[in-house]
Amino acid sequence: MRGLLLLICCVFVMFPNVAPASQGGHRDAQPQRIYGTAPPITHLLYVLGADGLIAVNAPLRNPSNNADDRFLREWFRHLPVLGGWHGNRHPNLEEILRQKPDLIVSWDTPLLQDKVDGDLGRIGYKALAVNIDDTANYPQVFRQLSAVIGRAKRGEALAVWAEQQIDDLQRFVATIPPDERVRVYYAEGRDGLQTECAGSFHAEPLRYAGGINVHQGRQTTVTGLQSINMEQLLAYDPEVIVVQNPLCYRELFDDPLWQQLTAVRQGRVALVPKTPFNWLDRPPSFMRLIGGHWLAAQFYPQRYPYDVKAKARAFFELFFGVRVDEDDLSRMMFPAATRAIGKGGA
Known part of the structure; x- marks a missing residue:
């Protein structure tokens, strides 16, 4: 000191x-x-x-x-x-x-x-x-920060692309009637029994992509990671489960308790991409601009109207200067493709 x-x-x-x-x-x-x-x-x-x-x-x-x-x-x-x-x-x-x-x-x-x-x-x-708690803030933040650091042209390019993606997703989500929106559980932690409430910035992508978070409430800590028990999850009985931990993802399909859930029985469980950074959370970053589209394609595989892989290609080339091919995208977007729910449409 x-x-x-x-x-x-x-x-x-x-x-x-x-x-x-x-x-x-x-x-x-x-x-x-x-x-x-x-x-x-x-x-x-x-x-x-x-x-x-x-x-x-x-x-x-x-x-x-x-x-x-x-x-x-x-x-x-x-x-x-x-x-x-x-x-x-x-x-x-x-x-x-x-x-x-x-x-x-x-x-x-x-x-x-x-x-x-x-x-x-x-x-x-x-x-x-x-x-940056709201994905819709990114265009303004790109412009503001890029001007401060002397990268205004770069910031404008990212802002214009982000505005288009936000507009595309908002217009799509607006077409889903409230009573037809999927009920989603966000599974975190090794056992999948940590989650985020609907009011948390950690769970913002679920709402952004047109899902209804089954765990309602208000965020009270920056870290989040609210613990629930299996009884509560069974009562929620979500239609879709979004999983962060790959070990949890692999094991929940064989767990008798998880098998009681509608989402697991129907194979509607998605493992979050993490290349190069997490697409949804931890950290909650600009990756949500593409992660939100990926998530919407998982929620509504028969309704989602865009080519999410084309959007991902454009994203990686613009944001990281890297061209990705079909195999790259498949590995990144569906890291557990044998059971990922995206097979049906996106």
């Missing part, structure tokens, strides 16, 4: 203009050293072309994200892990000071932002906050 206090004192002497952005996010010069406070923000900065990123918040490759080398540039893959404010984690403030960022971008979400602002204020920094 003494070391941190000493650094705080020194930083105001050595770097009097330490705040990375003004109230409105305007800057006199293009930032050279950029830090995102959480994985959704850091990943967003990366695809916008922020080559001044100084760190990532957690190892890029983890149980929720494949982080394939093919899709991520070498310099990004080799950035140091500095931590961040996400889940129950927080970074080493002393190390942030040592790194001397001239722009900090934070995730403006109600359950987290006050903590981030307070911690950064202690070391003399003010973050530029962007709200």
